[in-house]
Amino acid sequence: MIRVEGVPGLYAKRFAELETQCSDDGSCWLGPLRQQAMQSFEAQGFPTTRLEEWRYFDLGPLRKTELHHVHDRERVNLRRETLAGYHVHCLPGALLVFVDGYFEPVLSATRSLPAGVEVRDLATAIRMQPDLLGEHLGRYAQVERNAFVALNTAMLYDGAFVHVPRGVVVDSPIHLMFVSTGTRGPTVSHPRTIVVAEEGAELTLIEDYVSTTDDVYFTNPVIEIALAPNARLEHYKLERDSKKAFHVAGMAVHQERDSRFASTSISFGGHLVRNDVSCMLDGEGAECTLNGLNVIGEHQLVDDHTRIVHAKPHCTSEELYKSILDGFAEGVFNGAIVVAKDAQKTSSQQTNRNLVLSRHALMNTKPQLEIYADDVKCSHGATVGELDEDASFYLRTRGIDADTARRILTYAFANDVLGRIVIEPLRKTVESELFAFIPVGLDTKQPC
Amino acid sequence: MATPLLQVHNLNVEAGGNRILTGIDLEIAPGEVHAIMGPNGSGKSTLAHVLAGREGYDITAGEVLYEGRNLLELEPEERARGGVFLAFQYPVEIPGVNNTYFLKAAVNAVRKHRGETELDAMDFLALVKEKMKLLEMDDSLLNRPVNEGFSGGEKKRNEILQMALLDPRLAVLDETDSGLDIDALRIVARGVDSMRGAERSFLVVTHYQRLLDYIVPDHVHVLANGRIVKSGGKELALELEEKGYSWIDDEVVKEAR
Numbered sequence: 082m083i084r085v086e087g088v089p090g091l092y093a094k095r096f097a098e099l100e101t102q103c104s105d106d107g108s109c110w111l112g113p114l115r116q117q118a119m120q121s122f123e124a125q126g127f128p129t130t131r132l133e134e135w136r137y138f139d140l141g142p143l144r145k146t147e148l149h150h151v152h153d154r155e156r157v158n159l160r161r162e163t164l165a166g167y168h169v170h171c172l173p174g175a176l177l178v179f180v181d182g183y184f185e186p187v188l189s190a191t192r193s194l195p196a197g198v199e200v201r202d203l204a205t206a207i208r209m210q211p212d213l214l215g216e217h218l219g220r221y222a223q224v225e226r227n228a229f230v231a232l233n234t235a236m237l238y239d240g241a242f243v244h245v246p247r248g249v250v251v252d253s254p255i256h257l258m259f260v261s262t263g264t265r266g267p268t269v270s271h272p273r274t275i276v277v278a279e280e281g282a283e284l285t286l287i288e289d290y291v292s293t294t295d296d297v298y299f300t301n302p303v304i305e306i307a308l309a310p311n312a313r314l315e316h317y318k319l320e321r322d323s324k325k326a327f328h329v330a331g332m333a334v335h336q337e338r339d340s341r342f343a344s345t346s347i348s349f350g351g352h353l354v355r356n357d358v359s360c361m362l363d364g365e366g367a368e369c370t371l372n373g374l375n376v377i378g379e380h381q382l383v384d385d386h387t388r389i390v391h392a393k394p395h396c397t398s399e400e401l402y403k404s405i406l407d408g409f410a411e412g413v414f415n416g417a418i419v420v421a422k423d424a425q426k427t428s429s430q431q432t433n434r435n436l437v438l439s440r441h442a443l444m445n446t447k448p449q450l451e452i453y454a455d456d457v458k459c460s461h462g463a464t465v466g467e468l469d470e471d472a473s474f475y476l477r478t479r480g481i482d483a484d485t486a487r488r489i490l491t492y493a494f495a496n497d498v499l500g501r502i503v504i505e506p507l508r509k510t511v512e513s514e515l516f517a518f519i520p521v522g523l524d525t526k527q528p529c
Numbered sequence: 530m531a532t533p534l535l536q537v538h539n540l541n542v543e544a545g546g547n548r549i550l551t552g553i554d555l556e557i558a559p560g561e562v563h564a565i566m567g568p569n570g571s572g573k574s575t576l577a578h579v580l581a582g583r584e585g586y587d588i589t590a591g592e593v594l595y596e597g598r599n600l601l602e603l604e605p606e607e608r609a610r611g612g613v614f615l616a617f618q619y620p621v622e623i624p625g626v627n628n629t630y631f632l633k634a635a636v637n638a639v640r641k642h643r644g645e646t647e648l649d650a651m652d653f654l655a656l657v658k659e660k661m662k663l664l665e666m667d668d669s670l671l672n673r674p675v676n677e678g679f680s681g682g683e684k685k686r687n688e689i690l691q692m693a694l695l696d697p698r699l700a701v702l703d704e705t706d707s708g709l710d711i712d713a714l715r716i717v718a719r720g721v722d723s724m725r726g727a728e729r730s731f732l733v734v735t736h737y738q739r740l741l742d743y744i745v746p747d748h749v750h751v752l753a754n755g756r757i758v759k760s761g762g763k764e765l766a767l768e769l770e771e772k773g774y775s776w777i778d779d780e781v782v783k784e785a786r
């Protein structure tokens with residue numbers, strides 16, 4: 082690792098604060114984990130573009146931004162009405178709202194959860210459930226692999242905790258809303274989410290990153306997911322940050338036998354966005370599906386790094402990532418598939434398709450297959466293209482103007498990923514964001 | 530004779546550095562059906578595309594007037610709204626775009642231009658189902674992406690469905706009969722024939738007489754090497770079917786002498 086610089090003052094200061102206040106908030110048992118993470122972050126430093134994994138992700142603008150942590154006492158009082166405009170319309174189920182990294186009980190509602198299901202803020206869980214949490218926290222998201230996972234762990238304070246006991250099915254989606262207000266100068270937050278689904282448990286989870294302003298801020302979330310045998314999680318991530326935001330996220334999924342994980346990640350916002358996703362298929366028959374859709378323009382950059390490890394035989398993984406790039410936008414897709422020596426009968430499919438709408442936009446795509454087993458079925462494919470001229474001409478010969486044709490075809494490009502959003506209200510929200518990007522005369526406003 | 534709906538004068542077209550059309554002259558009066566026949570690669574589709582406004586062709590000489598106005602300066606969508614329709618030889622598949630959505634967008638774009646009210650979902654569905662019945666099309670094609678995975682025959686019917694919905698004044702049908710089985714040909718041809726009227730004209734590109742049994746043309750033209758080398762009445766098509774194109778070459782050669 083190349084060490085670039087020491088830990089910036091604000092992180093060192095925050096770290097010290099957390100250490101001192103730990104006896105008040107009951108988080109002292111996290112001390113060793115935080116310390117180890119801090120050391121790891123110190124050793125790694127912020128990655129530079131000289132590192133292969135960070136080649137296209139220039140952190141310069143983030144480093145130049147003077148950030149600060151919001152303190153408990155100076156939290157922004159976000160009004161319910163302000164937030165209402167950002168809700169996923171008609172979405173049933175539990176809602177946890179975090180404002181600048183802190184849980185906001187007044188804006189949250191954990192209604193109609195089946196008995197035994199826990200959906201709460203991580204700060205409370207840290208205080209109340211050190212045993213259960215201790216089994217999972219920091220086990221899947223590894224600090225040595227990624228400086229930003231290390232940073233999140235060193236700054237660990239609040240976030241969400243979701244626990245579904247054995248055999249319980251949660252019908253309605255659990256919606257985690259991470260709101261950044263950015264009103265008091267550039268802020269930084271490090272929300273951490275832990276999801277534990279016990280054997281045979283089923284749930285749907287939405288991570289939603291929104292901003293109520295257009296300002297600069299930095300969100301550094303990490304989510305860890307543990308799926309016991311036969312557990313199922315349908316996961317969505319909606320990243321609709323401000324166009325000036327920095328968003329550097331990590332997701333680590335650990336899957337046991339016959340578990341199923343399906344994730345759809347949608348990015349519209351952010352100036353610099355990075356998603357590091359890692360899935361460990363650690364039991365036979367586990368299935369992992371990763372979908373992604375990035376719709377960006379201007380000078381936005383979204384960098385998706387996924388890594389799926391087939392550690393056991395008979396596992397299946399499927400990936401479909403798409404980007405629509407306009408303006409001067411830049412996209413990165415790096416999809417690593419690792420098949421361990423014993424992981425025979427692995428089936429893995431990876432597709433990355435990209436639509437470039439402007440000649441200044443750029444896509445960097447790279448599959449990365451490391452296959453050590455011999456009896457496997459692995460395929461991958463990547464394309465970067467423009468709008469289909471023939472299709473556009475066809476639409477125009479039917480009276481549809483050139484601009485509308487372009488929009489229809491852009492929407493069509495995204496359509497298959499949209500189709501994978503099973504939750505209708507969420508799909509509508511994503512569609513309306515997409516229509517804001519490419520206004521199409523489709524009516525999406527419908528009653529619940 | 531009524532003023533022609535379409536007038537093509539000395540049309541010369543190049544693409545990719547090749548001369549494809551070399552001096553086409555053609556006049557189509559309202560209500561007339563003209564058939565264009567000719568060997569593969571003679572320029573039939575090029576003519577159709579140029580009329581519809583496809584990019585990528587150089588018009589090096591000549592003019593095209595539609596309703597007396599310069600057609601070539603209009604965008605493809607303006608031509609469509611003005612009543613020019615092209616049924617594609619190879620209809621384009623558009624994954625991700627629902628056929629109903631597409632058809633409705635097209636119908637409403639054209640209606641809007643004509644100052645008619647746009648159809649809502651219900652009215653549109655009623656209209657499209659009525660037209661589909663005429664063409665004996667399966668309703669399920671409405672819920673699929675435009676032309677994607679359609680059989681050859683389904684694609685061609687979808688073209689004629691669009692024609693029926695858009696109600697054009699000039700319909701250019703580029704080999705609509707190719708790829709149709711005998712029953713489908715009859716259905717499609719009758720559908721086209723039922724749209725004949727004093728105000729609507731057709732330019733029908735085909736290789737076969739069998740289509741012209743249903744849609745009896747007023748004029749038949751033979752296009753070879755980018756030129757109309759012979760024109761005649763409906764009997765010309767029969768003669769071509771019987772003798773092929775080579776005798777024309779001989780005739781043209783003789784004339785040239």
Ligand SMILES: Nc1ncnc2c1ncn2[C@@H]1O[C@H](COP(=O)(O)OP(=O)(O)OP(=O)(O)O)[C@@H](O)[C@H]1O
Binds near residue numbers: 547
């Ligand atoms: N964009 C282009 N660039 C170069 N050559 C072209 C282009 N478009 C057409 N051509 C050529 O022009 C000639 C006429 O093509 P066209 O498709 O008009 O023929 P056609 O009469 O419709 O043939 P068919 O009966 O096979 O459909 C062909 O030789 C074709 O290869």
Ligand SMILES: [Mg+2]
Binds near residue numbers: 573575618703704
């Ligand atoms: Mg042709």
